[in-house]
């Protein structure tokens with residue numbers, strides 16, 4: 001990229017944005033940066049009174065967000081990113097730090113305190129460079145900075161304030177406003193980087209990147225300190241995990257290649273303070289070293305030997321760290337070709353090879369209701385189980401032993417009982433039973449996957465061949481039993497994932513919702529539980545609505561009602577929030593646009609859309625449950641959060657928040673512009 005060559009230096013690196021903010025995603029995506037989004041799980045609860053200046057709080061929060069993801073990824077995602085970017089935006093006025101409002105009254109408190117005044121917006125940014133070493137340990141280097149922008153609000157009348165609050169825009173935004181949208185109308189002037197207010201100081205970020213990749217200063221100018229990461233199980237915790245209040249900012253920094261900020265006053269157009277100081281404890285010494293620098297570079301290492309890693313040296317304009325990692329990769333390749341296979345590689349491959357056997361053992365035990373039986377009668381031996389489930393003793397014994405090895409059953413003196421996992425998820429009558437989903441996998445997906453080779457060769461689903469029915473015929477043209485099985489599968493997934501989706505966002509402003517294709521009403525029920533003032537209409541095909549009566553005693557709730565209809569053909573029920581859970585991934589592009597256009601037509605500005613699907617990683621490298629599902633899908637396709645976001649944007653819905661729930665389904669909340 002000519003405009004900013006440093007962006008292209010990141011090509012080929014695994015860059016991760018540790019943020020759920022759709023604005024940060026858009027700002028970075030717009031300049032051509034390719035990255036994955038892994039929102040941080042760090043809770044923004046640092047004690048603000050520990051920080052001398054507000055920007056220190058923002059920088060520390062950004063650092064904790066980025067480090068949490070940098071540490072989690074090798075363990076949970078089984079890959080180590082090259083760079084993790086974290087950010088935190090705050091507003092300060094009258095000595096107070098304002099973050100995102102928790103409810104409408106909080107938004108009112110914030111916005112009325114900003115009315116008619118100038119305030120500062122700080123975004124703290126942390127860039128964590130991860131360097132995987134030969135022994136699979138990871139070195140972390142940390143670069144932190146912040147940007148300040150001054151914003152002046154006009155005087156806001158009560159009517160204006162409440163109209164703005166009721167638009168729903170303030171809720172997920174620092175200080176309770178979005179300068180890029182309706183909130184822009186409240187602003188008299190902006191002094192400084194506009195994008196910094198929106199959530200990411202792009203210009204400053206690019207400067208820092210070029211400092212890392214292009215213009216390294218000498219190692220003596222750019223000191224880096226080793227910080228010991230104490231290893232606690234698989235979650236190393238840095239010694240500096242607590243906020244470390246800094247000494248006052250210093251502006252001078254040797255021969256740093258980034259110009260010093262000009263002295264700032266409240267009327268300056270660009271505030272770029274970057275002097276931070278942290279106290280780092282050296283291994284083997286109790287002395288605390290204060291470091292104040294234009295850019296703070298800490299090398300955080302899991303090593304306990306106190307070795308220092310330098311980011312740059314004077315002879316070499318590229319970071320020796322990067323050169324070293326490239327050398328490592330080269331050597332690794334040759335070593336792996338010649339040497340014996342590694343134990344963990346063999347284990348991984350065996351696990352994959354045997355995966356289908358494990359699935360089928362689970363499906364069979366589930367179909368024979370082994371988990372129900374052992375819940376009622378724990379401590380049976382193989383002969384007793386065989387007798388109860390009408391199966392051979394020999395076969396039952398093999399199945400039970402296999403289930404023990406898979407962690408589904410426990411055995412003692414050749415008798416069997418359920419593990420906690422089986423009790424909670426595998427019994428057919430447990431609250432979070434996945435029994436219906438497992439049966440669907442066995443009845444429908446298993447046969448489809450045995451024709452995977454032809455599906456891949458021919459590029460389309462093998463449903464017709466496998467179930468001898470025309471592709472246009474869907475599940476609901478089949479027997480009552482098939483319909484019920486399908487509904488059971490949907491029901492069980494919605495039971496397990498429903499609460500995470502329903503509670504992912506503050507939807508309290510919406511009083512009427514409509515769950516399109518809401519099946520048995522499980523998600524609707526979870527939404528009414530999470531939002532006591534909300535009523536939800538489940539809109540689904542007449543056959544589904546009729547059969548859903550069988551599930552109703554499970555979720556008796558007078559705020560959930562059912563309307564029969566076809567969302568492609570019939571008028572949609574009126575609502576101010578529409579829910580699309582596990583619908584879009586299964587539709588062709590054409591159907592998808594028909595449906596989204598229909599929703600957009602009935603939505604007024606401010607109406608919400610709650611989307612729930614599996615969101616693929618931005619580079620489509622996972623999660624495998626999403627990618628494996630795609631192998632048996634008939635019409636649609638799996639998408640990343642960004643792809644869904646752009647799709648919805650093309651129908652006038654702006655993404656307000658995205659949640660990777662860590663449950664079976666992720667969630668996205670959009671607002672009609």
Ligand SMILES: O=c1[nH]cc([C@@H]2O[C@H](COP(=O)(O)OP(=O)(O)OP(=O)(O)O)[C@@H](O)[C@H]2O)c(=O)[nH]1
Nearest residue numbers: 019020021023088089173174178179197198199
């Ligand atoms: O004018 C605007 N001001 C601020 C925003 C958005 O506000 C949030 C700030 O919150 P935070 O920094 O905590 O980030 P989160 O959204 O919670 O995401 P993380 O996962 O990174 O914690 C941020 O989204 C700004 O974009 C705005 O949109 N306009």
